[in-house]
Amino acid sequence: MKPLGYSIVNRFDPDALFAPKSVLLSGAGTALGEALGNALAAGGFPGRIVRPGEDEGGVDLALIADPPEAVPGIIAGLAGRVRGAAVVYAAVEGLREIALAARVRVIGPRSFGIAAPAARLNALRSHMPPPPGRVALLGQSPALARAVIDWAAPNGIGFSHVVGIGGNADIGFGRVLDHLARDPGTGPILMEIAGLRDPRLFLSAARAAARLRPIVAIVPGARLDDPSGIALAGFEAALRRAGVLLTTSLGEFLAAAETLTRARPAQGERLAILGNSEGACRLAADTALAASIELAVLSDETRRVLGLLLGDLPPASGPIALPDTPGTRLADVAAMLAAAPEVGGVLVIHAPSGPEDDAAIAGLIACSGSIRAPLLAAVLGETTAAPQRRRLAEAGVAAFATPERAVEGFGDLLRHAAIRAAARELPPSAVLDVAPDRTAVHAALSLARNGGRTALPQDACFAILRAYGIETAETRIVDTAEDVAAAASSLGFPVVVKVSHPDLAQRRPEGSVSLDLPDAASAAAAAALITARLRRRGDFPEGARFLVQHQLPRARELRILVGEQPFVGPTIGFGPGGGDATDASRLAFDLPPLNLKLAEGLIRRAGGNALLRPARGIDEADRAAVAGTLVRISQLVVDWPEIERLDIDPLFATGAGVVAANVRITLHAPGERRAKLPITPYPAHLAHTLTLKGRVFQIRPIRPEDAAAHQRLFTRLAPEDVRFRFFSAVRQLAPEQVVRLTEVDYGRELALIAVETATAETVGVARLVRSDTDGTEGEFAILVESGAKGVGLGSVLMGDLIDWARDEGVIDMVGQVLADNHPMLAFIRHLGFSIAHIPGEEDVVEARLRLT
Template sequence: MSLVGYKRVNKFNPDVLFHPATILVSGAAHPLGARLLAELTPDYSGRIVTRLDDAALIDLALIADPADEVPAVIASLSGRLAGAAIVYAEVEGLRAMALAAKIRVIGPRSFGLAVPGAGLNALLTHLPVPPGRVALLGQSPALARAVIDWAEPNGIGFSHIVGIGGNADIGFGRVLDHLARDPGTGPILLEIAGLRDPRLFLSAARAASRLRPIVALAPGARLADPSFTAFAGFEAALARAGVLLTTTLGAFLAAAETLTRARPARNDRLAILGNSRGACRLAADAALASGIGLAQLSLETRRVLGLMLGAEPPADAPIALPDAPGTRLADLAAMLAAAPEVGGVLVIHAPAGPDDDAAIAGLIACAASIKAPLLVTVLGQTTGGARRRRLAGHGVAVFATPEEAVGGFRDLLRHRDIRAAARELPPSAVLDVAPDRATVQAAIAQARAEGRAMLTQEDAFGVLRAYGIDIVAWRLADTPDDVAQAATEIGFPVVVKLSHPDLARQRPLGSVALDLPDAPSAAAAAQVIAARLHQRGELPPDARFMVQHQIDRARPLRITVGEHLFVGPTIGLGVGGGEGTASPAVDLPPLNLALAQALIERAGGTDLLRLARGLDEADRAAVAGTLVRISQLIIDWPEFSAIEIDPLFASEHGIAAANARLTLRAPGERRPHLAIAPYPAELAQAIEVRGQHFTIRPIRPEDAAAHQRLFSRLNPEDVRFRFFSAVRALTAEQIVRMTEVDYGREMALIAVDQASGETRGVARLVRSDTDGNEGEFAVLVETAAKGLGLGSALMRHLIAWARTEGVQDIVGQILADNHPMLGFIRHLGFTLHHTQGEDDVVEARLKLG
């Protein structure tokens, strides 16, 4: 995978690109151009030209010329191209060429574009593309061919296939924005070899995943950075965007199969039945190894099944019927699907004889009638292949092995969890971090002045304290007698360790003594450490001793901050103190308390925090708060390239760091951009209107409960004016969507009553085109707070934000009978126009650029 830069270019018009009326095939005299013409001609009903002079305006330009001729072709398209150009050749500097010509391009190294529903096939895959609802965006022509070749016999068709290529201009983010709004697109498949703008991609993916399942394959992700933490950071970034990351081509195709065909999982319990006892056991083993529980059948369900089987089946084991006649498997699957304790049904069919065709027909009928997801494994190739194709042709999720089917159910669960997270209201608690920035700045300046890449232990502790992170009690001492005195002041037992800036990166063997119970033993330990290191020539001449209180009843944790090549800074959490062997759980900043709690769960939850020799658990809230503080630290200070706190002792009473390494990046080195835009706290502003005090600030997820209360205080007329219909209540998912704002593409400013803490109004702007040049606004003020000027204050702040973000037009829809709003918005400088064909709606527009 590779990373390239990003810069906005001219307006992208996806409707023209994907539904072109006129196509130019440049280079038609060359072999590649001739192949493209042959692919285009059979089904495309628009106009195709091979010379630019043959059309006044081109919607789509297919540039099949050799690489050395591409610059001239790009230049000739200036002012003549309404959509975009696709560049198939490897061309250096394509981005600069497109900028100079003021056109949009896909490529270089694109394998083309197909929109089967529009009869458009400009791919280099040499394969017919069946129409359907799956979209494929990728960068490898070979993998695209593999997916297309797999799709047709499996009964899967495509709404779009786009070869992103070298990502010079139009990339994943822009196309995802279009697909999210396309009613003909369902699941989206991504093959990602490189990202130009991770923030744009994750922003677009998050918006699209709210509406469609997205599955990704990232060839070379581990090769680019073999460390587990780096790959886990990339996986975490995609998970935050609602994308399922798969690690093999087989898993990628299996996820596409499942999410395209199977119904959503009802719970995480899988019922397994089949006509092969061995295959059923393989499926059960695969499920348990994947952390999927087998369905625990209720007494009532077992009794109903027993009427057909002649005996009640076991409660928690697969149902194997080697001699199942005809449609027996389908009938049992329907009964299991009706049981509320069953989250999904896996049916395994092995070739058995004359009844096989009837069994397949029964499963087709069953899949169409049940509400739970049905996954079918058909074993064998000679007869199994044809039967799998028959099932796939009827929209059944079908697999060749039990393990693949179990993986499909796991994908359903992962997608369900993502959707559940989108519907869950976060807690209203907010951890406001108020750091001592002067202390951090002084520590960085001291290290720079001394030419050190790492902070001293003392300065590292100072930085953590500046962000409200407690430190184990400690003292510095110069002699063994001083060590004894410091230990007495701190309280026993203590730890004695050598301290010196040169030891910050790696501590010599034998430079630490633990569990010292009294002053004499502390002094003796200091003497031994100094003598041992002096004898080995490892004692720095100006080294000192650090004495720390030893915390016994606590869980040692490890928090790390690293950087991923594509998504920037990452935060890892795991077991510390050299006790853990498992890989850490990883997420991306910014973290709030809800995300920090989720990271703790992924790192082990109760097992991670359980104290030794007991059932007590360390203070989970304190650990979550520490993660949020570290997140804010790395957002505030891009100078730090890596942080390691190990051990961080967590007990029932809180947390305390005993060791910390903070690494500075080289002077002048720039930090990769945060992949997820942080909360823009700098936009908060206190205002006074008519003697009442409010804070106007960006909304955040923790405002969900207050937003719900705001809606409950609106009168029905205000609700109708805002939502264009009578809405009695907002769902939890709607509330979450309104409060979890992607600050990279939208803004919602709220007015918070300083006296009560309640939200009294909100103004929102969502960028409504793929380039962010246009944004759609909405404003709402609580019924009882009207007349104070809150609406005007909110809108003026929102317009100011839009200007700084480069938005050129702000538009909005207003009901024609909402006369107060029409007058208010006209006063702000908007022009009003009736929407064509909708006499009851007025469009308001404000030009900023």
């Protein structure tokens, strides 16, 4: 099976694209072509610039400035002659198919160009060249890109790359992010995203890059396109899973760029605010509190030290305003606050004061280089303040024009710190193994399909949930009011009576439900009243029946909503239930697949403590049962792509567990296909059990819950095995390393572990990571602990790994091996690998296996 998004045309050479030695400029006679030629010349491009017909031997980069109707012929003429890619500036319909036929990689259509200042390459449709630096900018809007470039220069921000992704026909965000993740000259990455062609490739690449450097995104028009906000919430959930910060305004976007480029990581969650303007300090405090950012509470010791400097004790909490302070005093106080363990960051606000301004700014610059906590400066004003902000920026201090933007910057530091903390957090070892009754689900779905319906009746919905181990309210479905009375008596009182019909599966007509019915007579009367009421309005479908449920004791009402969203496909929403079914604003969202750790995070973001805590007459809800239900729903979504929408409302939660009382499930229309899941699910089909010399092993893909077992495996390794695997005497694995090794992206890598069933311990692991931008080359590694060697386990692990790589379209498996690791060299030679020396590396050789 070929991996989606990895192999559409010839292999992509990012070095030829971003550091080309030759450029073909097509359409040089057009206004755009002339502007591009001038930009290349002004930037001092050191390579060859040729015209069509002069490119014998091929070129690294092609710039196609021709009008749309000429582009197909130009690309066809470049077949097999472009090592990097062709940038297409015009709006060309069907560009992907045109490029596929010519086997030419393309950026566009509607690209605003490409720039790599370090390579002296500028091929942007821009009014000015981007200054050199470490920030990468990827986007789809030429105007927004020009605005960011224009803002960057006076604010001391420079760029390693600027790439106009355009219409995502071929080389899009994913492949560019893969390159930037490996580029040592790139720091923070800024992305303006209007649309994605391949969400899975994008999120996979973003996750890999975000482990190495901050990434900030903005999505213009997300609420304009979907006023409900669900699409934006779903995309924010996807970006959160990838470790990307989402901003919602251009100002916040630029503030994040300013902060993450210059400020040190936050040392804690509390912000200390000081300045020479009491009003501005109070504005900053209000902004922080509104954003749920805690203000620092100073210890007695910190106040005593500050009091020696100021002549009076500062307040224990709230901002410190020093309106008549000498020029360097703000910096002195900032340094003391930054040294206090209770302070996570320091915001200094400076309003113009006259002759002391230069000294104040110089003091902040001197202070910034010697403190551990991040220092953020808000320098108010424009005429005299703009040059001062520029001085701060050039000295590496994050400087802002308003207190509000500076506070937002500290919030970005906190969010980025939370992402990094999550990368270091080892998940619990508990795994919820969902063992569904697939036969029951298939029967329920087939019955709906055979009946020509996409909306499932309630009994079918309940059957599907029960098949995944989710308890449902005890229910009877009957035809008449008389039958309602009998059903109610069999269930016990009080009861609930609802009208039931496939046409009403996705809506609840007003007056179609009666609650808290105490006896059989009341239940029958309620059914008759519902019938009469709906018939008067013409809202009682032919063949409608009645659903009778035992009414549960008072409980927390929750909601789980599954639906498909633009950008990312299926999402899972969770939050309070019982409200307007069309209103999802109170829900928090995440993406399938979920494990228990992710489910707990979803509950927490939805306000889990308030949602689940005890209330008058209601026990505290079983948090573990709620998390388990979310995992089960996630698995249901992964297993059955036919399901377009699922809505459980209410899901009753008590201390005894959870019960679904009302469920709506809608299927995709016949012939429609669900968007692929943006996060590759756990490949459970690769798991198997085998016996080797009397010992039983389970071979399966690694999962996050294996972190503790992986740590224990490392502690049992012989020192020589550690040296052979890590090329050095590693004593222990840091928590973030363990997380990195166990939380793998199954779309781009695989780690197969061997678990000995007698001890339930991991005893071996074989790993393959796609190591090039197209994913056609993979780097392998294998490790088996001493006590499990000699039984053939390594051969099984490597054999399974090779089979998976071949199925996934990997062309070459490569790995580096220490030259004195003779057992490993003999082992991989037996598997068919070739061995070659690496120039300049006497102690290391490269092993390679061609899979095609």
